[in-house]
Amino acid sequence: MALLEIRGLSKRFLGITAVDGIDLALEPGELVSLIGPNGSGKTTLFNCVTGQLPVDGGRVSFRGEDVTGAPPHRVARLGIGRTFQLVSVFGRLSVLDNMLVFLQQHQEEALFGRLVRAPRLRRLEAAATDRARTLLELVGLAGHAAMPAGQLSYGQRKLLAFAAALMPDPELILLDEPAAAVNPTVIRQMMDHIRLLNRRGKTILLVEHNMEVVMDISQRVVVLDHGQKIAEGPPAVIRRDPRVIEAYFGR
Amino acid sequence: MGRAAPWLAAGALLIAAPWLVARLFPGVERYVLHIMIFTALAAALALSYDLVVGHVGSLSLAHPAFFGIGAYAAALLATEARWPFPGGLAAAIAAAGLAALLIGVPAFRLAEHSFAIGTLGFALVTQIVATNWVEFTRGPLCVTGVPRPVIGLGPLRLQIATLPQYYWLALSALSLTALLYRGLTTFRIGRAMSAVRDDAGLAACAGINPLKYRMLAFVVGAAVAGGLGALYVHYVTVLCPEELGIGLTVNLLVILFLGGLASLRGVLIGAVLFTALPEVLRIAPTWRLVIYGTILLAVVIWAPEGIDASLRRAGRLRRAGG
Numbered sequence: 001m002a003l004l005e006i007r008g009l010s011k012r013f014l015g016i017t018a019v020d021g022i023d024l025a026l027e028p029g030e031l032v033s034l035i036g037p038n039g040s041g042k043t044t045l046f047n048c049v050t051g052q053l054p055v056d057g058g059r060v061s062f063r064g065e066d067v068t069g070a071p072p073h074r075v076a077r078l079g080i081g082r083t084f085q086l087v088s089v090f091g092r093l094s095v096l097d098n099m100l101v102f103l104q105q106h107q108e109e110a111l112f113g114r115l116v117r118a119p120r121l122r123r124l125e126a127a128a129t130d131r132a133r134t135l136l137e138l139v140g141l142a143g144h145a146a147m148p149a150g151q152l153s154y155g156q157r158k159l160l161a162f163a164a165a166l167m168p169d170p171e172l173i174l175l176d177e178p179a180a181a182v183n184p185t186v187i188r189q190m191m192d193h194i195r196l197l198n199r200r201g202k203t204i205l206l207v208e209h210n211m212e213v214v215m216d217i218s219q220r221v222v223v224l225d226h227g228q229k230i231a232e233g234p235p236a237v238i239r240r241d242p243r244v245i246e247a248y249f250g251r
Numbered sequence: 252m253g254r255a256a257p258w259l260a261a262g263a264l265l266i267a268a269p270w271l272v273a274r275l276f277p278g279v280e281r282y283v284l285h286i287m288i289f290t291a292l293a294a295a296l297a298l299s300y301d302l303v304v305g306h307v308g309s310l311s312l313a314h315p316a317f318f319g320i321g322a323y324a325a326a327l328l329a330t331e332a333r334w335p336f337p338g339g340l341a342a343a344i345a346a347a348g349l350a351a352l353l354i355g356v357p358a359f360r361l362a363e364h365s366f367a368i369g370t371l372g373f374a375l376v377t378q379i380v381a382t383n384w385v386e387f388t389r390g391p392l393c394v395t396g397v398p399r400p401v402i403g404l405g406p407l408r409l410q411i412a413t414l415p416q417y418y419w420l421a422l423s424a425l426s427l428t429a430l431l432y433r434g435l436t437t438f439r440i441g442r443a444m445s446a447v448r449d450d451a452g453l454a455a456c457a458g459i460n461p462l463k464y465r466m467l468a469f470v471v472g473a474a475v476a477g478g479l480g481a482l483y484v485h486y487v488t489v490l491c492p493e494e495l496g497i498g499l500t501v502n503l504l505v506i507l508f509l510g511g512l513a514s515l516r517g518v519l520i521g522a523v524l525f526t527a528l529p530e531v532l533r534i535a536p537t538w539r540l541v542i543y544g545t546i547l548l549a550v551v552i553w554a555p556e557g558i559d560a561s562l563r564r565a566g567r568l569r570r571a572g573g
Contacts, residue, residue: 052452072455082456090449093442101446104439105458111467114439121439168458 008058020227036224081170091150099132269415294522299475305513308448313370319495321477347477511559
């Protein structure tokens with residue numbers, strides 16, 4: 001059974017159809033890239049899957065469960081992590097707190113326990129802190145743990161957003177242009193992390209404009225144009241597909 | 252031990268304040284104690300307000316309405332229905348919390364500025380009802396003769412009648428509010444609230460339901476404000492609709508923004524400074540408001556992020572330099 005299954009998904013903005021009846025299925029452990037010219041509906045598709053935007057038609061299911069129209073906090077708790085194209089972190093929280101806040105909602109929601117800091121929660125908190133430090137180490141931000149996240153550089157914030165999304169150990173990760181607007185070193189780091197995650201069995205859906213990255217890393221590429229899926233297949237095939245070349249460069 | 256010592260000393264000083272005041276300000280000790288009671292109540296009210304404004308970042312202008320709903324509930328129950336003080340206090344907390352629960356859900360559907368205007372509308376309507384529903388609230392004639400509070404039962408029955416007793420009651424209310432404030436704004440709840448304030452959309456991606464934490468701050472803040480309204484009305488014994496006005500909102504905003512948003516210490520500093528200061532300045536009655544205004548401007552210019560943030564920065568510089 002597919003981990004994520006999108007069927008006939010549609011989204012319209014004031015009569016403009018941004019996503020037009022897309023079908024897409026991700027098998028567990030796959031690394032799939034979503035490409036297409038600007039405005040082809042990639043980010044809108046992400047936002048419909050994770051509940052940021054209401055859907056106008058079609059359905060989305062995750063692990064066989066219908067999540068169409070579910071609020072984003074519920075989608076997140078089911079095990080779908082994501083990062084944003086315009087990098088977002090909690091600017092006034094410390095780097096460490098940015099990490100911890102991504103895990104805590106998956107663990108315990110009883111407010112009274114939180115208010116009195118129940119011993120069980122303190123243990124969970126200690127374990128979460130260990131995990132956060134390990135992940136920060138991995139992305140090279142361990143030395144900045146106490147700094148307000150708003151003071152990090154753009155590339156560092158991008159790495160932090162990525163690491164934070166991994167805190168709850170999501171089954172499926174949606175990455176919106178992780179390699180955009182960062183320097184080649186960060187791009188390489190990012191690629192290594194994504195590959196490593198995939199090798200550990202995580203399913204990844206990637207939106208990316210950097211074709212070198214896409215062709216290098218993906219097992220399968222899905223091409224969108226004007227909200228429709230125009231091609232799908234292994235990178236080597238997509239590279240030579242005339243419809244794809246036309247969508248990008250025109251006739 | 253080393254860290255607890257200053258807190259214990261400050262606590263002892265605050266508890267012993269009525270005796271110290273009598274020694275230090277002979278002749279005017281009643282007046283000084285009166286200001287201290289007002290300061291303690293204002294500090295607690297500002298803390299309850301900061302849960303909403305500072306911690307989840309929603310600029311509510313409805314806080315005086317919740318304070319007023321609590322005050323009217325306690326005043327009317329005590330005078331018309333002869334309810335004992337603890338019952339009136341509980342009813343005041345419940346009434347204000349319930350009002351926040353009812354208006355919070357629709358109000359939080361509004362984005363930032365509309366939320367401020369929506370809550371302002373609620374505050375204005377509450378004041379208009381208090382003024383014009385004369386048969387129930389006595390309107391501009393005011394509720395008078397609110398009795399002195401009695402706490403405890405049987406042999407432990409205690410009537411709060413003297414100024415020092417009122418002071419200790421207000422100090423207890425402030426301590427309880429500060430404890431609740433700390434519990435809610437640190438550890439996991441506080442982290443989730445800060446996340447909602449910084450970026451509600453991203454917070455949702457972290458699994459946080461933004462509405463839940465906004466409502467938590469809003470309802471708890473309102474319930475505390477309602478309880479403080481009850482304490483206030485049992486102290487001043489008279490309640491008029493003007494007390495629910497926009498003036499109170501302005502004072503609270505001055506305390507929060509100039510003292511330090513989302514900071515226990517900042518709010519306390521702000522409350523002491525901007526409640527006590529206008530009173531102290533009465534020694535120069537002609538220039539009082541001019542001096543007050545000048546001090547406000549000076550703080551805005553030299554400590555735009557609030558006094559607490561400036562103190563913190565100064566502390567860091569001193570440590571770095573020494």
